[in-house]
Amino acid sequence: MLTSLSNTKKEVAEMVLVKLTESLLPNPFVDPTIQETTNPLHNAVLSEIRRKSGLNKNDISETAKTAILKKLSSELSDLVLSVDKKRNALNRIQQKRTFNQFLISYEFEFAKFEQLGMTKLEIEDAISNPDLSEHLNEIINIDEDKSTMIFVKELKNKSNDETYTLLVHVERNADILMFSAAWRIFSSDVVRNEYETPSELLKKFIDKKGLFFKISKSFKKKLVIEETPFLVASPIVNPVLAVKIIDESRETYLCLAIRRVPSVNVMKVRLAYVMNITSYKRSLREHGFKIAD
Incomplete structure (x- = not known):
């Protein structure tokens, strides 16, 4: 997305791109223009597109108009094809990809x-042969170096033949x-x-087994699963202290x-939750798993 629209709601960003596109399309009653408008956001978008396209701010030629329309169309398409749809497309690719070549660290x-x-052995089998896998990071790129990943695999309990799901995230x-x-x-x-x-x-x-927590002075929650920035009192050495x-x-x-975020009092959280281990142990025992006290 354009930087000038990064803090704008999706609906507003769509409207800005549509309005700018309409102003450049041929209209028998109106002369198309790429001059500055009275809307500061429109002007910011046009200025950014010109800069990224290498266009002079005073260039109103047909070539400049075509280049700007092409960029507006591309940005609008990316916005309409939502992050969720992109992620789902990525997940379908990930389902076909194995992770045998990765080193698993414990x-x-x-x-x-x-x-x-x-x-x-159970963990490595779920990672190497998952029923489904998913990247949680917002960057839609299967070769992203750093990301949170979730793997799920349906298994049978050997003691009673009951089917359950193993969920692993790394x-x-x-x-x-890294497990x-x-x-x-x-x-x-x-x-x-x-x-x-x-x-x-x-x-x-987590809705069933998780507990409420707060990060710094945020509202209480059970789960953070989208990258979210939190203000902290000062740059911290141990992030757990903020929870x-x-x-x-x-x-x-x-x-x-x-x-x-170096030198800034911001901690960007990709995934956070607190598991109620007391309740989780109770479930394991109810389903025939022998575990330590």
């Missing part, structure tokens, strides 16, 4: 999940997938929809994937 939180009965850094979390999701907790994406399944699961769990009386697990 250097952070895996011990916690071993205590919950999870094995590396932080991708180039060719390394973040893995959850067994049972139909008694979450009713699955055959058309839902991995992130939609995670949302439903306040509302109910600290239960055993919890904090998932926090961030992107720091």
